[in-house]
Structures are given as structure tokens and as C-alpha cells.
Amino acid sequence: MSYAASQIIPSFQRPPSRVAIRRAASYSDPLAAVIQETVTGLGFEVRDKTILLKPNFVEPDPQGIVNTNPAVVGAAREAFLRLGARSVVVGEGPGHERDTEGIIETIRLRDYIGTLAANFVDLNLDDVTLTPLRTSASRLRELYFPRSVLAADIVVSMPKLKTHHWVGATLSLKNMFGIVPGSCYGWPKNVLHWAGISQSVLDINSTVRPDFAIVDGIVGMEGNGPIQGSAKFCGVLVMGSDPVAVDATCARIMGLAPERIDYLAKAATVLGHVAENRVLQAGETIDSVRTDFQVLQPFERLKTVHAEAQPRPT
Amino acid sequence: MLRDSQLPGGAWPARPGHRAGCWATSLASLAVFLHDGDCEPVRKGLNWLCSSWPAESGLWWRARTWFRPTANVAGQDSSLAGWSWTPGAASWVEPTAYSLLLLNTVPEDLLPRHATKRRRLGEAMLYNRMCPGGGWNSGNPLVYGVPGERRVGPTAWALLALRGYANRAENQQSLRWLEQAYHQIAGPASVALAGLCLRAYGRPQPGLEARLASLYEMNGFLGNIPAAALSLIALSPEQDCLFDDSGRRRSDP
Numbered sequence: 001m002s003y004a005a006s007q008i009i010p011s012f013q014r015p016p017s018r019v020a021i022r023r024a025a026s027y028s029d030p031l032a033a034v035i036q037e038t039v040t041g042l043g044f045e046v047r048d049k050t051i052l053l054k055p056n057f058v059e060p061d062p063q064g065i066v067n068t069n070p071a072v073v074g075a076a077r078e079a080f081l082r083l084g085a086r087s088v089v090v091g092e093g094p095g096h097e098r099d100t101e102g103i104i105e106t107i108r109l110r111d112y113i114g115t116l117a118a119n120f121v122d123l124n125l126d127d128v129t130l131t132p133l134r135t136s137a138s139r140l141r142e143l144y145f146p147r148s149v150l151a152a153d154i155v156v157s158m159p160k161l162k163t164h165h166w167v168g169a170t171l172s173l174k175n176m177f178g179i180v181p182g183s184c185y186g187w188p189k190n191v192l193h194w195a196g197i198s199q200s201v202l203d204i205n206s207t208v209r210p211d212f213a214i215v216d217g218i219v220g221m222e223g224n225g226p227i228q229g230s231a232k233f234c235g236v237l238v239m240g241s242d243p244v245a246v247d248a249t250c251a252r253i254m255g256l257a258p259e260r261i262d263y264l265a266k267a268a269t270v271l272g273h274v275a276e277n278r279v280l281q282a283g284e285t286i287d288s289v290r291t292d293f294q295v296l297q298p299f300e301r302l303k304t305v306h307a308e309a310q311p312r313p314t
Numbered sequence: 315m316l317r318d319s320q321l322p323g324g325a326w327p328a329r330p331g332h333r334a335g336c337w338a339t340s341l342a343s344l345a346v347f348l349h350d351g352d353c354e355p356v357r358k359g360l361n362w363l364c365s366s367w368p369a370e371s372g373l374w375w376r377a378r379t380w381f382r383p384t385a386n387v388a389g390q391d392s393s394l395a396g397w398s399w400t401p402g403a404a405s406w407v408e409p410t411a412y413s414l415l416l417l418n419t420v421p422e423d424l425l426p427r428h429a430t431k432r433r434r435l436g437e438a439m440l441y442n443r444m445c446p447g448g449g450w451n452s453g454n455p456l457v458y459g460v461p462g463e464r465r466v467g468p469t470a471w472a473l474l475a476l477r478g479y480a481n482r483a484e485n486q487q488s489l490r491w492l493e494q495a496y497h498q499i500a501g502p503a504s505v506a507l508a509g510l511c512l513r514a515y516g517r518p519q520p521g522l523e524a525r526l527a528s529l530y531e532m533n534g535f536l537g538n539i540p541a542a543a544l545s546l547i548a549l550s551p552e553q554d555c556l557f558d559d560s561g562r563r564r565s566d567p
Binding site: 013059096098099100105116125128144183185186187224286 | 329336500538541
């Protein structure tokens with residue numbers, strides 16, 4: 001469905017999107033139950049579907065601040081299976097580190113999803129199909145994509161809530177860089193940077209738009225993300241079937257203005273909703289969980305309040 | 315299969331049937347040369363590699379960093395051109411190391427005209443991209459002034475490519491880091507590669523076979539063919555001739 005059903009629809013023709021913000025105090029909370037309840041509440045149907053979970057696994061990370069926490073990935077897998085999904089596999093193609101097995105063993109993914117050989121696919125090495133892109137924001141006209149992604153009925157993007165030193169924030173849309181196979185494009189997938197990061201984010205997501213997003217915002221990263229930043233407790237999971245609206249909500253939680261994040265502004269035209277009045281919040285309110293994330297100096301302009309809210313000097 | 319998939323311009327694609335040449339060209343050329351010494355495909359591969367320049371060596375990029383030095387947040391010297399993963403992208407550590415391994419292995423009479431210059435630039439680029447304290451990552455030792463994490467794969471490839479300068483302080487620092495990191499590695503590709511590199515520098519690690527066997531037992535290497543190939547090379551007594559460029563000790567780049 002992800003690839004087959006991805007459509008370019010002007011946002012004004014899309015109905016409002018629902019995004020759920022759920023509190024989670026730690027990774028030992030009953031996360032599977034929270035995800036199951038939220039997916040059901042949002043009316044997202046998974047029965048008999050094949051699902052590919054796409055987390056953000058970047059580097060061996062014993063401290064657990066860089067990657068999507070494997071507890072969230074395991075919980076999502078359990079929730080979707082309980083809801084009747086035919087199969088749920090985890091797929092990732094790390095952008096810097098070629099030794100994917102080294103990453104997932106370091107973070108002990110096997111403890112959460114079981115046998116890796118059966119339940120995990122390395123998207124960097126998967127079979128690929130050359131696929132025309134559905135938008136032309138970048139100069140890329142086609143990309144190889146892994147067959148496991150193209151064949152899945154449902155793709156779920158599962159990023160970690162992080163700042164990013166090139167684009168401001170990395171969330172469920174930017175996370176889809178990880179489906180681009182390293183075996184074709186290298187480690188890092190530098191062709192996407194030279195084609196324009198924001199433009200590439202739009203082109204990839206217009207072609208393989210995630211059907212659902214679950215953002216691990218329990219512990220995020222602020223400052224010099226996505227790798228060298230600092231851990232930031234935020235205590236939320238953010239979910240929804242419009243990845244643009246989910247990312248916009250996450251940005252607001254981080255204290256950033258989503259419409260000032262270049263790739264979200266572009267995505268708002270054809271992929272989903274950024275405007276606050278087109279996003280229906282479920283669960284917690286943004287204000288009740290808002291946790292301002294520090295950003296590098298070039299991204300101070302993305303912040304929503306500090307400039308406007310502070311009293312003017314007299 | 316390797317010969318059949320070479321493209322008319324001399325490059326190799328990442329997979330048979332793909333239309334564009336890439337990083338695989340150096341490793342495919344090396345494999346063809348070492349397997350049967352057939353020089354013609356290798357000569358064509360070398361020509362393609364030596365005429366492929368990374369994007370940051372282009373006039374536009376150099377002018378941009380000259381006029382806007384703040385744009386160079388990684389603080390790299392873009393005049394030191396190595397090799398990119400794909401045409402039109404920037405130099406990175408691993409594809410540069412692969413190309414240097416090829417240039418260091420084939421006889422001089424196979425090398426194209428610019429090979430010596432490209433080799434010097436590539437070696438200098440690798441040293442320029444070394445992380446503070448030794449070791450390499452994919453190619454960003456500093457971003458916004460913060461040191462990047464060193465990684466086993468890029469470090470091992472860079473050290474293999476720079477083996478002609480084994481006694482340089484940078485090589486020795488990086489070797490020390492790799493030896494320390496070796497025992498914490500969790501993935502088979504990195505274990506094999508680190509074992510291969512340390513052996514090439516005369517520091518073989520005991521128990522490599524048992525360690526790889528236990529990793530294979532755990533996940534079957536997740537079907538990762540490059541990891542399996544590296545493991546077999548690392549366990550083969552033939553590996554010594556693979557990186558035997560002992561006659562090519564060179565002066566500093």
C-alpha cells in the first residue's frame with residue numbers, strides 16, 4: 001500500500017489529520033498497550049496486512065540516545081501483531097555504519113523482536129528496484145528502493161525525536177532516507193545531500209509515503225543532533241497516519257515552528273498537513289508536553305517563542 | 315559475472331544490470347586483477363577511476379567555500395580530492411581507501427597518467443580526515459568543532475590503504491585505537507575487517523575463527539554476503555599476499 005497508494009494530493013484537498021500524543025515516562029512502561037490503544041483509536045486498520053517498521057538505527061549506541069529505542073520497536077511489533085497484522089518485520093539501512101548487525105546487536109534488538117534472521121531486513125543490502133520519483137523537487141528522477149519496502153502493505157516510520165545539524169529536526173519524513181540502499185549509494189548516501197536534503201526528503205516521501213508514524217520522544221536528542229547531541233527527556237510517543245502532521249506536531253513539542261523547517265514546508269504542499277488548524281490533536285495537548293529543545297545557532301530561527309515571547313528591552 | 319557487468323566506460327555498477335558506475339569499480343578491478351591478472355578490464359577500470367573527481371573539487375564548490383568559509387562546518391580541506399561513493403558526490407574515506415588499495419596493488423605500467431597525482435591527493439585526504447586521536451569514521455572527523463565517533467570499518471580500510479606509511483604516528487595511533495576497539499565489536503563484518511587489518515600490520519588477534527563462528531551461529535550473518543566474504547578472507551592464509559605491498563614503502567604524501 002505504501003508505494004502503491006502514495007499519492008500527490010494538494011493539502012487543501014486532504015481532510016484534517018489526527019495526531020495522538022501519548023505520555024510515556026520510561027521505556028519500561030507498557031508501550032505495546034499504549035500503541036495498540038492509539039492505533040485503534042485513530043482507526044488505522046492493519047488486519048491481514050504485511051507491515052515494515054522503519055526505525056532510526058544510526059550507530060552502535062550503548063547509551064541509547066542516538067537510535068530509536070528498541071523497546072519502542074518491539075512494542076510496535078507486538079501491538080500490530082495483536083491487532084491482526086499478517087507479518088511485521090523491522091527494516092533499516094543505516095546511513096553511516098556499514099555493519100548493520102553490529103548496530104542492532106549493540107542495542108540488543110533481538111531482546112525485543114526475537115530472531116533477527118527472521119524479523120529484520122538490512123535495507124542497505126536488500127534486492128532493489130529502480131523506481132521513478134513522483135515529485136521533482138531534487139534533480140534525482142529515480143532511485144533504487146529495497147523490494148521489502150516496496151512490497152510491504154504498510155510502512156511505519158519510527159524515528160527518534162532529534163535535532164539535526166543540517167535541517168533543524170529529523171523526524172518521520174527525514175527518517176525515510178534510511179530506505180535508500182547504501183549498496184547503491186554508499187555510506188553515507190551522499191547523493192541525497194548533493195541533490196538537496198529537503199528536496200530529497202520530499203521526493204522520497206512522495207514516492208514511498210509512510211502509512212503511519214510512531215515517534216520515540218521518550219528520550220530525544222537536542223543540540224548537535226542527529227548523532228553528537230545530548231539526551232533530552234520529553235516523555236512522549238507521537239503517532240498518526242499523516243507523517244507530515246506527526247512531524248509538525250513533534251516540532252511544536254520541541255519548541256520549533258514546523259513551517260520554518262524547509263522540508264516540512266515543502267511537504268505541506270502535497271504530502272500532508274502542517275497548519276495547526278488542520279491537525280486534530282488527540283491524547284495530550286502540545287502545551288502540556290512541550291519541552292524546548294536546544295538547537296545549534298544556525299537553527300535558532302526555527303524556534304517559536306523565544307524571540308516573540310520575551311519582553312522587549314526598554 | 316564480474317567481467318560481464320563492467321560498463322562500457324570502464325566502471326562497475328553496484329549490481330549487475332544497473333546503469334551507473336560507482337564505488338564498486340575499485341574493488342571489482344582489484345578482484346579481477348588478483349584472480350586472473352587480466353589487464354584490459356582493469357586498465358579500463360583504472361582509467362574511469364582516475365578521471366572521476368569528487369564534487370567538492372569542482373570550481374563552483376571551491377569558490378563557494380572560498381567566499382563563504384562559514385559554510386565549511388566540517389573544516390575540511392576540499393582541495394584534497396579522494397573518491398566518492400557515486401559520481402557527483404563528495405570524497406569519503408572508504409571509497410578513497412578502496413581506490414588506493416587498487417592503485418597500490420597493480421603494476422605501475424597499468425596506471426593511467428594522473429594516477430600518481432590522484433594517489434598522493436587520496437592519501438593526503440585520508441590523513442586530513444583522520445579523527446582527533448587516531449581512527450576514522452565515514453569522513454567527518456569534526457562537525458561544528460565536535461569530534462566525530464571513530465568507527466571500525468573506515469579505520470580498518472584507511473589503515474590498509476595507508477600501509478605503505480606503517481610507521482607514521484597517525485597510523486600507529488589509529489592501530490592502537492583499533493586494537494582497543496576490537497574486543498567490543500558486535501558485528502561480523504567489522505570483526506573480520508579489523509582482524510584482517512591488524513594482521514596486515516603484524517598484530518594478528520587470537521581466536522578470530524572462534525569469534526566469527528560464534529557470530530555466524532547467532533544470526534547467520536543476516537545473509538550479508540560482504541560480511542561472509544570478508545570473514546573468509548580474514549580466515550584465509552592467502553590474505554597475506556592480498557595486501558603485500560611491502561616493496562612500496564613510500565615517502566610521506
